[in-house]
Amino acid sequence: MSIFYIVATPIGNLGDISPRAVEVLKSVDYIACEDTRTSGKLLKHFGIATQTFSFHLHNEHKKVAHLMNILNANQNVALISDAGMPGISDPGFLAVRAAKQEGHTITVIPGPDAATTALIASGLPSDRYSFEGFLPHKKGRQKRLGQLAEEERTLIIYESPNRLIKLLGELDKYFGGDRLAAVARELTKTFEEIIRGSVSELKEEFENRDSIKGEIVVVVSGKGYSE
Secondary structure, rough: OEEEEEOOOOOOOHHHHOOHHHHHHHOOOOOEEEHHHHHHHHHHHHOOOOOOEEEEOOOHHHHHHHHHHHHOOOOEEEOOOEEEEEOOOOOHHHHHEEEEEEOOOEEEEOOOOOOHHHHHHHHHOOOOOEEEOOOOOOOOOHHHHHHOOOOOOOEEEOHHHHHHHHHHHHHHHOOOOOEEEEEEOOOOOOOOOEEEHHHHHHHHHHOOOOOOOOOEEEEOOOOOOOO
């Protein structure tokens, strides 16, 4: 049977990739990429010439069959996302499940991860936390926010820059403006920024900015937490 590698890649700083990850990406027969153009820059930087093919949310079901054909032909494949660990708010779950069902070996190469990086940097409790990823954009969003407002664990939420102010406004409404939180932006990159304060303070901070750029992780303290 073949080996299906799940390989973490840098979330910003290229120096965070592990030697083992580079070795695996050079040794496999194919690399499945969330975006071949984005991954191409990373692979070129490390002199990795392995053949690639796209594997993302819009073609995941169709490409699983292609991936299984490669593994079943006794060829090894590595899966990478644009940044971080595949399978965390990224493609990957269906492929891992299918590969396990076919009897192939699953090997995870750990590495950078925006969620836990932001959690630790926030200074909020990290012993118990809930990773929420991207909240529903429309259907079920308000219900989910109401449920999360009662959660006692620290919450980790992904959000896009153009929707950050909306999210902070919703947190103000459902969680209360005094709830402690942190916004982590551009983690591990040159302009990394981690701002901590109450939800209302963070809302005011970003409302007063001309623009908001970069990958965003919002960390929110659980209900009842105080310092």
